[in-house]
Amino acid sequence: MKQRILVAEDDGDIRSLLKLYLESEGFEVIAAGDGQAALEAAKAQEPDLAILDVMMPKMDGYQLIRALRERSDLPVIMLSAKSQDNDKILGLNLGADDYIAKPFNPLEVVARVRALLRRSGRTGAPALTAGDLALDTQACTLTKNGQPVPLTPTEYRILATLMRAPGRIFTKVQLYEAACGEYFESDDNTMMVHISKLREKIEDDPRRPTHIITVRGLGYKLEK
Numbered sequence: 001m002k003q004r005i006l007v008a009e010d011d012g013d014i015r016s017l018l019k020l021y022l023e024s025e026g027f028e029v030i031a032a033g034d035g036q037a038a039l040e041a042a043k044a045q046e047p048d049l050a051i052l053d054v055m056m057p058k059m060d061g062y063q064l065i066r067a068l069r070e071r072s073d074l075p076v077i078m079l080s081a082k083s084q085d086n087d088k089i090l091g092l093n094l095g096a097d098d099y100i101a102k103p104f105n106p107l108e109v110v111a112r113v114r115a116l117l118r119r120s121g122r123t124g125a126p127a128l129t130a131g132d133l134a135l136d137t138q139a140c141t142l143t144k145n146g147q148p149v150p151l152t153p154t155e156y157r158i159l160a161t162l163m164r165a166p167g168r169i170f171t172k173v174q175l176y177e178a179a180c181g182e183y184f185e186s187d188d189n190t191m192m193v194h195i196s197k198l199r200e201k202i203e204d205d206p207r208r209p210t211h212i213i214t215v216r217g218l219g220y221k222l223e224k
Contacts, residue, residue, distance in 0.1 A: 002028040005045035007106035010056045037060025054080035069095040069122040075116045075153045092193045097154040115181020119157050128163040162222035171219040
């Protein structure tokens with residue numbers, strides 16, 4: 001069965017270009033020209049991944065990802081002409097797994113789609129534990145002291161990478177490639193945002209983390 005990609009983009013030329021490249025790579029594409037139509041398509045057709053433009057009529061990309069996150073953890077790539085760090089950080093904070101600024105190379109978009117899909121189904125040991133955390137790698141769920149903790153797909157993959165090798169130091173690039181695929185220079189701040197959001201969810205005090213530790217000048221590790 002073909003993997004299904006939702007492309008929400010109000011620019012018809014860009015929408016057609018992405019559809020052409022994705023279909024040529026064997027994906028099924030659901031195209032929507034505004035945020036409301038994209039949300040309805042997501043509810044009706046259950047895509048495997050969504051590519052969302054930020055500036056759209058009826059419902060912009062930020063509103064759309066909020067609505068999607070209320071009901072789904074499907075991988076999301078934000079696509080926008082905005083390249084300021086604040087816009088990128090907002091998208092990631094709302095639950096996006098990746099962010100690509102326009103103009104873009106459609107082959108890069110396809111590569112990122114493939115990487116995100118590949119890593120969204122990663123499996124390993126049935127359960128990984130670290131202190132009060134338990135990660136079920138078959139159900140892709142996290143609990144802390146037995147209570148469920150919601151994670152985005154990227155947050156799950158980052159935490160799974162760290163929990164599979166407690167005590168090992170991972171650089172930002174290594175974590176990004178394990179969770180999102182090929183690293184690009186524009187992704188320099190992305191991992192710090194994901195780590196910050198993870199800490200907000202799993203640490204008793206995110207300002208004084210006891211699970212995910214920063215190793216200054218090197219990267220991050222999960223405390224044994």
